[in-house]
Amino acid sequence: MANNITRRDLFKASGTTALGLGVASLFSACGSGSGSDSAISGKTLKVGLMGPYSGDVAQYGLAVRNGAKLYVKQFNKKGGTKSGKKIDLVVQDEKGDATEAVNVYQKMVEDNVVGIVGDVTSTPSIAVAQASVSDNIPLVTASATAADFIKYGKNAFRACYTDPYQGKLMADFAAQQGYKTVCTIFNSGGDYEKGVNDAFVKEAKKKGLTVATQESYSQGDVDFKAQLANIIAKKPDAVLSPNYYQDDGKIVTQARELGYTGVFLGADGWANIVGGDEDYASGKDLEGCFYDTSFVSANDDKHVQQFIKDYKAEYKSDPTNFCALGYDAAMILLTAIDKVEKDGDAKDYEDYKQKVIDAIAKGKVEGVTGTIKYDGTGDPVKSTLIIGFKDGKEYIETTL
Structure with missing residues (x-):
């Protein structure tokens, strides 16, 4: 991460203040998201990846994007879903702005994505979560910690902890x-x-x-x-x-x-x-x-060390917590999509999205930020690392 941007910008507002002005205008263009059954019948499945890739908080969006893209690349390299379909990422920059995030979201709905990894920061994530309810699009945010993100519908999940x-x-x-x-x-x-x-x-x-x-x-x-x-x-x-x-x-x-x-x-x-x-x-x-x-390079867990090795090979730099959370967010969504493809019983596009949501809610993944599952809400049930400092270095004090 660059050092001239504070992480405080990452998690601004729980949503009520930030979205208090112009809510109606933000969502007035939202359609029903009926989609097309052709979205699930081809050789590829479109998955959205959105975040701030320019602007003041771009470093966090780029870190999440790197992690998510790495997982998708590995997923496709292994053959894609069990039905043989590859993932086609639809990547869009929302510039850290809630209004732009909704615009980006609408473009992804028009592209008939079967799920979205995003958004990254809390205010745009909340805007997207609100817009997504009527479309029932599966959302998995890597890093939006504001509690309000999951309150609008059961289609929204997070890979990170809450404040x-x-x-x-x-x-x-x-x-x-x-x-x-x-x-x-x-x-x-x-x-x-x-x-x-x-x-x-x-x-x-x-x-x-x-x-x-x-x-x-x-x-x-x-x-x-x-x-x-x-x-x-x-x-x-x-x-x-x-x-x-x-x-x-x-x-x-x-x-x-x-x-x-x-x-x-x-x-x-x-x-x-x-x-x-x-x-x-x-x-x-x-x-x-x-x-x-949830992530530190000092963790000797085999999943963590393999991720660090793979990330360095791909990007020639060390991964941060945001990179790891992006990787896990993509894993959560694609694992669910893979299950739906394996079952092969989705009736149409709308049924497909709901089955992906159900698969996330009932599933479990072994992520690089821990074992992640859900218990009735979009907040993850996962272990937490307590990090201490000794002789100038970080170490894992305990896991809670």
Whole structure:
């Protein structure tokens, strides 16, 4: 990932604010998506792949695209579906914009896709999810964490965790570690940060932990010493910093400069805080800190290591969490399509889409971000890695 874009841009708005203006205009052009039975009768099946491939959040869309394209390439190379059909990817750039995302979605509906990997960021993903309900198009997002994404219809699934899930998880981990007093510092203008923070605080209190203070800052701030001084005065056992790695790196570094030697906790926004293109905090300062994520190259699981090897061979670079989630999102969708092709009992295009949705909901895949299945909603049931830092390197502390 490039270093001049913050991941905070990735997960803006849960949808109600971002989509509050012009909802009717966004969806007025949406058709019934009746499609054509010819979409499932040829030698290929069209699958959509959409995301921001230009604009401010392009690096995340491109990472997801790389992962998804790698899986599709491997799938086709192995012969495609059990019926012998290959996947024809319809790739479209929505530029990180909700209105453009709906336009892209409509083009894919007109192309009679049998499913879509996308979208990537939360606001466009929610717009697409709303538009897709009447068409019953199977959607699998790699990375949209906003809870609202799956609430509109049963056709939408995600490969990633939600913000509230991560907050609860890290509070449970804090309790397991025996911490008694915790504090938090978070970007009050970010839905991702606030969502993780609020869930952490709620669960921490349930677990009997004392939340001594919640310090907030504004988007774009670079000096956190005033907030950190207030935190240090509370003498916490641990501090939750559920932000993105550029901010978290500054926060940890400044806290060490002020003399705080305790534990920092984070969510998946910490990925790439060290060991990527740039170390946002030193390995020494990160010693003893923890965050949750679904993918890390330190994982010696055979699926992970094979994926890393394949990704490097294809793109000549190391994969990130977004690449891995894109790979798994494509795996989820194509595994379901393969089952429908194997069963061979879809009556028509509309029935085919519903069977793909049902296959996702009832299926299970061994992804590079863990074993993924669903239990009544579009949120995945999957294990979570807790990553620690030791001697300047990341390691897996535990799996929850």
